[in-house]
Amino acid sequence: MVYATRRFEFSAAHRYWRDDWSPEENERVFGKCTSPYGHGHNYTLDVTITGTLDARTGMVMNMTELKAIVNEVLEEFDHRHLNEDTPYFRDQLPTTENLVRVLWQLIAARLPGAARLARLRLYETPELWADYDGAEETTFARSYSFAAAHRLHAPALSAEENRAVYGKCNNSNGHGHNYTLEVSVAGPVDPATGMVIDLVAMDHTVRGLLDTLDFRHLDQEIAAFADKPSTAEHIVIYLWDELAPRFEGRLRRLKLWETRKNVFEYAGPNPMTNGM
Numbered sequence: 001m002v003y004a005t006r007r008f009e010f011s012a013a014h015r016y017w018r019d020d021w022s023p024e025e026n027e028r029v030f031g032k033c034t035s036p037y038g039h040g041h042n043y044t045l046d047v048t049i050t051g052t053l054d055a056r057t058g059m060v061m062n063m064t065e066l067k068a069i070v071n072e073v074l075e076e077f078d079h080r081h082l083n084e085d086t087p088y089f090r091d092q093l094p095t096t097e098n099l100v101r102v103l104w105q106l107i108a109a110r111l112p113g114a115a116r117l118a119r120l121r122l123y124e125t126p127e128l129w130a131d132y133d134g135a136e137e138t139t140f141a142r143s144y145s146f147a148a149a150h151r152l153h154a155p156a157l158s159a160e161e162n163r164a165v166y167g168k169c170n171n172s173n174g175h176g177h178n179y180t181l182e183v184s185v186a187g188p189v190d191p192a193t194g195m196v197i198d199l200v201a202m203d204h205t206v207r208g209l210l211d212t213l214d215f216r217h218l219d220q221e222i223a224a225f226a227d228k229p230s231t232a233e234h235i236v237i238y239l240w241d242e243l244a245p246r247f248e249g250r251l252r253r254l255k256l257w258e259t260r261k262n263v264f265e266y267a268g269p270n271p272m273t274n275g276m
Ligand SMILES: [Zn+2]
Pocket: 014, 033, 039, 040, 041
């Protein structure tokens, strides 16, 4: 199967507020998103389609045709207030999870016979997005950063071998990175909050763990790396092992960027879903 993706952008305002909750409860769950006049985002939507290749054109679908179909759908959302100007959020909050599912319905219904919608990824900001593939579960992801020093040095190798294997990364005084961790969780969307997970709780959980690494020397200060090299592979497995129990079965994938050029993914010892 070939998967083809085209990126779209639109801008919209929204607000999270439930009239049947107290102001305190709204504030606790939705934070700044409760602001009465709304706020807005530049949304980015990645539309991925698949299907049998057209024998004559060699394409899944003409991207110009896809562009026209999706732009027609987005017309209703672009430069609008999602709660006030569209009919989709009278009974549900315009969260990223709900919005991506609404867009799925609208786009999937308009695709011509041979093409099938495979996946939508909707970015609310570059650090917060939702993935949807038409199934029961919606995936929500957020990226976090931490900065740490480390040295790649394996106790099982000799000094010469360490230098040969790790090169500059074996420098005895260490070096450091701005790490970025993408955390993907998945599950049913809570009808009350429109979210897969309580965002405040998710931030608290992930930030709590990453703060123990932030501005530290991993090998010198973190017990888990005292006797094994602090490779990105070991770090992403360590983060998974720490986070998975706290997410009670909802953690699906971690993606650790060591630099902008090196990225490491881990979905646990028994991954439940395929790549996204
Ligand atoms: Zn917002």
